[in-house]
Amino acid sequence: MVTPxxxxxxxxxxxxWLALVALMALVPAVxxxxxxxxxxxxLILILLFASMAQAWNIIGGYGGQTSFxxxxxxxxxxxxxxxxxxxxxxxxxxxxxxxxLAAATVAVLISYPCFKLSGxxxxxxxxxxxxxxxxxxxxxxxxxxxxxxxxxxVEEGFKNLMWYDSKTGYYYCALVLFVLIFGIVRFLEGHRxxxxxxxxxxxxxxAESLGVNSTAVKLTAMALSAALAGLCGxxxxxxxxxxxxxxxxSLDMSMKFVLVTILGGAxxxxxxxxxxxxxxxxxxYTRALWGGLGGGVxxxxxxxxxxxxxxxxxxxISGIVRDIAKRFRRPADAKGGTSVxxx
Amino acid sequence: xALLEVRDVTKKFGELVANDRVSFTVDAGTIVGLIGPxxxxxxxxxxxxxxxxxxxxxxxxxxxxxxxGLPSYRIARMGAVRTFxxxxxxxxxxxxxxxxxxAFLHGAGGAQARxxxxxxxxxxxxxxxxxxxxGGLPIGGKKRLELARALATRPKLLMLDEVMAGxxxxxxxxxxxxxxxxxEKGITLLIVEHVMEAxxxxxxxxxxxDGGIKIAEGPPDRIIDDERVISAYLGAKFSRRLQAKxxxxxxx
Amino acid sequence: xxxxxxxxxxxILNGMLYALVAVGLCLIWGVMDVxxxxxxxxxxxxxxVTYWLGFLANVDPLISMFAGGLFxxxxxxxxxxxxxxxxxxxxxxxxxxxTFGLAMLLKNLCLNQFTPNFRILxxxxxxxxxxxxGALIVPLPQxxxxxxxxxVVGLTYYMVRSTRFGWAxxxxxxxxxxxxxxxxxxxxxxLLVFGIGGATVGLAGGIMPTYLAVHPEVGTMxxxxxxxxxxxxxxxxxxxxxxxxxxxxxxxxxxxxxxxxVFKYVAVFGLYLAVVFLRPKGIFGW
Numbered sequence: 001m002v003t004p005x006x007x008x009x010x011x012x013x014x015x016x017w018l019a020l021v022a023l024m025a026l027v028p029a030v031x032x033x034x035x036x037x038x039x040x041x042x043l044i045l046i047l048l049f050a051s052m053a054q055a056w057n058i059i060g061g062y063g064g065q066t067s068f069x070x071x072x073x074x075x076x077x078x079x080x081x082x083x084x085x086x087x088x089x090x091x092x093x094x095x096x097x098x099x100x101l102a103a104a105t106v107a108v109l110i111s112y113p114c115f116k117l118s119g120x121x122x123x124x125x126x127x128x129x130x131x132x133x134x135x136x137x138x139x140x141x142x143x144x145x146x147x148x149x150x151x152x153x154v155e156e157g158f159k160n161l162m163w164y165d166s167k168t169g170y171y172y173c174a175l176v177l178f179v180l181i182f183g184i185v186r187f188l189e190g191h192r193x194x195x196x197x198x199x200x201x202x203x204x205x206x207a208e209s210l211g212v213n214s215t216a217v218k219l220t221a222m223a224l225s226a227a228l229a230g231l232c233g234x235x236x237x238x239x240x241x242x243x244x245x246x247x248x249x250s251l252d253m254s255m256k257f258v259l260v261t262i263l264g265g266a267x268x269x270x271x272x273x274x275x276x277x278x279x280x281x282x283x284x285y286t287r288a289l290w291g292g293l294g295g296g297v298x299x300x301x302x303x304x305x306x307x308x309x310x311x312x313x314x315x316x317i318s319g320i321v322r323d324i325a326k327r328f329r330r331p332a333d334a335k336g337g338t339s340v341x342x343x
Numbered sequence: 344x345a346l347l348e349v350r351d352v353t354k355k356f357g358e359l360v361a362n363d364r365v366s367f368t369v370d371a372g373t374i375v376g377l378i379g380p381x382x383x384x385x386x387x388x389x390x391x392x393x394x395x396x397x398x399x400x401x402x403x404x405x406x407x408x409x410x411x412g413l414p415s416y417r418i419a420r421m422g423a424v425r426t427f428x429x430x431x432x433x434x435x436x437x438x439x440x441x442x443x444x445x446a447f448l449h450g451a452g453g454a455q456a457r458x459x460x461x462x463x464x465x466x467x468x469x470x471x472x473x474x475x476x477x478g479g480l481p482i483g484g485k486k487r488l489e490l491a492r493a494l495a496t497r498p499k500l501l502m503l504d505e506v507m508a509g510x511x512x513x514x515x516x517x518x519x520x521x522x523x524x525x526x527e528k529g530i531t532l533l534i535v536e537h538v539m540e541a542x543x544x545x546x547x548x549x550x551x552x553d554g555g556i557k558i559a560e561g562p563p564d565r566i567i568d569d570e571r572v573i574s575a576y577l578g579a580k581f582s583r584r585l586q587a588k589x590x591x592x593x594x595x
Numbered sequence: 596x597x598x599x600x601x602x603x604x605x606x607i608l609n610g611m612l613y614a615l616v617a618v619g620l621c622l623i624w625g626v627m628d629v630x631x632x633x634x635x636x637x638x639x640x641x642x643x644v645t646y647w648l649g650f651l652a653n654v655d656p657l658i659s660m661f662a663g664g665l666f667x668x669x670x671x672x673x674x675x676x677x678x679x680x681x682x683x684x685x686x687x688x689x690x691x692x693x694t695f696g697l698a699m700l701l702k703n704l705c706l707n708q709f710t711p712n713f714r715i716l717x718x719x720x721x722x723x724x725x726x727x728x729g730a731l732i733v734p735l736p737q738x739x740x741x742x743x744x745x746x747v748v749g750l751t752y753y754m755v756r757s758t759r760f761g762w763a764x765x766x767x768x769x770x771x772x773x774x775x776x777x778x779x780x781x782x783x784x785x786l787l788v789f790g791i792g793g794a795t796v797g798l799a800g801g802i803m804p805t806y807l808a809v810h811p812e813v814g815t816m817x818x819x820x821x822x823x824x825x826x827x828x829x830x831x832x833x834x835x836x837x838x839x840x841x842x843x844x845x846x847x848x849x850x851x852x853x854x855x856x857v858f859k860y861v862a863v864f865g866l867y868l869a870v871v872f873l874r875p876k877g878i879f880g881w
Binding site: 297 | 692695698700703704706710711822823858865868
């Protein structure tokens, strides 16, 4: 009897996700939370970084191409929105669209030659791309150069995607971003494209022997991933009200895409959320708590955590969760549990 | 008209000539065996036909169109699909998902592809493993997975690269049964085999390679008696002895 | 013409420094197929070692650089024992990510302890000394660094190529299991390779305070430069890394002088991309 697990159909897991989103939508109704501005800030960052990581996960996790260049796409999206508002005095919306398109275009142009490289050579090429873009933007007068772009005071609301007094508006924007990107990835998981993407990761020649155009699949995934990273960048600049090359286009920012995903669990739907939900509060609260001990304590803790997770559990936090779940599950259920790795 | 035509195909790796002006045809609906001793250039020829390697010279036609120099995914899309001698499971995906990747080639809708994948898994006897990760299959299972995955693409021509090597005799029997069944479904087969005994009973035609050159082509019963084939496989001395024995038999 | 020669000289001398920084990474990469992201932080730590020895005990970097080498030898061996060892056999970029964590740890530890201030040693033996060679001005600290670089790169190459130890290293690099069957203690080889790779970069960092300022962020760019030296030179090839390092130094100097200082790294990273797109395994790779 064949009773395979279908990625396509609605499953119990999806109900869990829907419940989670409903719960998150209700968070601002609790005045104890909205009154705590720092807590709201942390929640917004969790949603933002989970979305960023999920965008990276498309090409990095499911596609197996470890790009360290995503801060470039993130930055292009941020500049798209930023320039629409600051340079041209428009609403950020047209800038968001142009930024996403530009991010996808740049991603395809860069990736086409980079995909010919393997392993460390690919990784280092993407480092190089980040450094080049960073330097170019620093001296590019049109985009504001090293000074960057500072937002003027404009009218609050969804039209300008800007709020000054409360963080609730930003929270809902971040939630929409989160639902959009996680929804896209969930859809792809059960779709032909998602299977092709994983097949290319597992064996390019094998996939080609089955009629998969691996170059087209990788480029499409990269373009989608970059456009979504650009969308996250646009949200970031709207939230920050300022952008300069060092903030968005840097190796450290690129690393955040990679680390949140891999520490959470690459190539899984839940991984990016788990990674962000653990790492972001840790970073923000250690910074708040131990800021008085001199600079860098939060990052020292972060560094140690990265080492420990990579060394102890390469499947990331979702691997740890799975191990714990296995321990609690009855032995009868545990039999079929080996194949859920990429579910 | 032949489904596959290989015309004067030559493949060189630097100075080494792996295939030297090899020509043969595969007619639709038949089973053709491609045999030869180790290092005869069978797998190289296979890689040329399936588009994995570019040919050095010569031309290849499939289903009425020239496919020389096309990338392998385009040849697969036209309906010529292969398996790999050294099995290549998509390790971190389940057996079912492996086969589903193949099924998606012509099953546009998800449900349709899933049905096709299920029936191929059933056919290849992998049902009990469907939800297991492909990397954990035993070797026989991995060989069957290669077959199921290629079959799921609904090929016109299925090219099998030593699917029976390393199998036990009962497994070989089951594999032969399966191959016959595949042919009955109207799929043409080109089968590379090192083991002559496995291929002879089912093949309509056999092509023999030795040292990169085609030394014989014809129905199996004629190939078995071909002197050049015997000497290629068994060495000149043994072939003379066999010849002598055969003459004795005919004289008697 | 004189300007061009001067720019070329500066570029070559700087390139030699890059070679000294990169040779250890090259050795580790070639033998273990591991990229150590904390490589630049090794440079930074070694710089602090000689800076403090100079500042507190008045030892010149030319002497204390050996202390820097020893210190990073130990740090490298510890890195292997505590981190790298456990990433072998895990997904390909595990070591890179773990050492990125290490880089973050080391960088911020120094930031926390030593503040982000730039620190410069005054009154070193070589100091700002220069001498005239025709129309060229040759800076003495850079020249001595270049000589040290040649010696260290040469010795490392000799060690790998022509000693019994190097033979064991090469065997381990080619096939770890086969090397073990031949009675080579590959665990010890890995440990020593990481230590020796560390020692060479420790010497590089050790000599730098003669003419460069120390601060917690100084290592990041050296990491990146070392990566592209090694990748451009070709998988673990020491002569390849040397050639690539000099090429990078020259391109950096030319780009910085003739285009604009801010474009020097654009030129360098652009060169890397151009090289690997043409030769995906580097100049000396196969």
